[in-house]
Amino acid sequence: MTTITAYTSHHSPEKGLMRWIKTTNHKDIGSLYLWFAFIMLLIGGAMAMVIRMELFQPGMQLINPQFFNQMTTMHGLIMVFGAIMPAFVGLGNWLIPMMIGAPDMALPRMNNWSFWILPFAGGILLSTFFMEGGAPAFGWTFYAPLSTTFAPDSTDFFIFAVHLLGFSSIMGAINIIATVVNMRALEMKLMDMPLFVWTWLITSFLLIGAMPVLAGAVTMMLTDRNFGTAFFDAAGGGDPVMFQHIFWFFGHPEVYIMILPAFGVISHVIPTFARKPLFGYSSMVYATASIAFLSYIVWAHHMFLTGMPVAGELYFMYATMLIAVPTGVKVFNWISTMWRGSMTFETPMLWAVSFVFLFTIGGFSGVMVGIAPADIQYHDTYFVVAHFHYVLVTGALWSIIAATFYWLPKWTGKMYNETLAKVHFWWAVISVNVLFFPQHFLGLAGMPRRIPDYSLQFADFNMISSIGGFAFGTSFILFTYIVIDCIRNGKPADARPWEGAKGLEWTLEPKAQYHSFNKPPTRELIKQESQNS
């Protein structure tokens, strides 16, 4: 122990602001990512509040339609590229080296760069609000020709921001692949790896496959707008529908980029609090890989209404249905893990169990919108809004919050306030359902998405949804307080604060030191802490 102290005191972090700017430490960069994602979550959430305020009653109340469209567009972009993705990269940075017995990420300087691109990309994106013509208002999917011929000049800034965000994600993904392949403890075989590492490794392959395609799409937009090309302009021989193909070739893997690491987190939390080993470890790995593969061949199910031949609709429908199989394997495994376990319901477990339940609702409505003939009714309605908020809020975001409570003791060495955290959970889980569940009914009744005003028959459900929205929004004030209170005044936590927790990270000190695993873990330790037993 003395040698470790001597070593770490020699390499303790710099003081002051420069520590965060110059840092190459995976824990520092992980924290930076998580704080950045949290701030973006609050900004994107504030936009959602504006949307829900305007939709509280029919008629135009607070903002004009143009600004409303800017709100929906920027809410989507900020939440996807600014909040969910950076939060998972932050979790990956913090946890992957500790889980595979590595001292740090494989490429620490690139890691610093890929984080510090983000605030600039986010800043450029947000700065479009102050430009002539306002921020992009064509929806987060930026379909041509809305985003090419009819978009404000600020769209070029949006394109540049997307380029930067893509750069950052690709570098992050390369770093994670390199870390898992090259830095993993020599004694750790692939099938010893914790599931969070597995899911992130597979997500990284999705990122390096999908993000460059997005970069290609926005580059084509850029040249169409400014340099006279006609990729998406029918007059010059291009095709606007092709934009949708290219976009969704990125966009569908993207939705799995946002959910696979969530599956990893849940696969850690549930076995811990069920005090049983994870049921079907290897089937989890293969299910994740199958989902990743299938995600590349189903993109046109977002485009059933573009006038596809029946054969195309059938193929994309069946391929989409197929994804329900490996996803079902996962849900089945989580439930089997809980079956006859000695379950306790600490806060991370509450989030994880509600994840399984609510994510599955989102999964089922996903199967519904995947049915080509039924999608004619659902397409571009609030049903779709309800569907993807169930998978992204009560799916991806839920797992991020579960992970925060689960690993917070390891990050800070302190325990959060369990009572307050439970109050926060029940507050959030009830309000989120009040917020999104009525949107299913609105969509089935035919309310279109992305509109600032609506017919009178939608008034009641919209008001209920808005009330749920305000309650859900304010729950994050409590969340902020709980996290800051834990960092400042939390009671000291044990090295392994959860009785049933397995994993190399729990063998470290209560608050993981600045440099961990200077010596790789032994085979016995790896075996003992493996999820695959």
Place this chain on the structure above:
Amino acid sequence: MVDISVRKKITKIFWIKLILSPILMFAFAYAMVPIYDVFCEITGFNGTTGRINSEQVYAIDESRRIEVSFFAMTMGGFPVQFRPKINSMEVIPGKFYTTSYIAKNNTDKVIIGQAVPSVAPTEAALYFKKLECFCFNKQVFEPHQKIEMTLRFVIEPELDKRIKDVSLSYNFFKIKS
């Protein structure tokens, strides 16, 4: 343990693959443009019509009749009056027919336009072949000129027998000069 130089070599190859794959995927996004065009041409996806270079002889079933309707549209404030000469005609699959579209430039300026065809239902697009069409080239409209543009086409007899109506529409776009 693997020899250190072998390990270094493996790592290097691994690196090249990791950096190359995003670059290749970026190129793939651009490759989707020609792939999409070829795909549309082969399958008739998106109502893309086909083109033939000479009059072929088909086996003709005189009893079959297909109603072909013609439509004309202009996009983005294209200042040319554009309409089909006749709105519809009865067609026997395998026979060649000629019709025309009429366009009149009402302005004092020269206008250059491009017509983009589309056939519905999309299943028929593959069998709708054109020998002569004003959509093959850009069209130049002199000020206040009225022109008649010919179209010579055939519907191939392989077309699904259940299809009795086919619509052909042209959309004129202005080309920036």
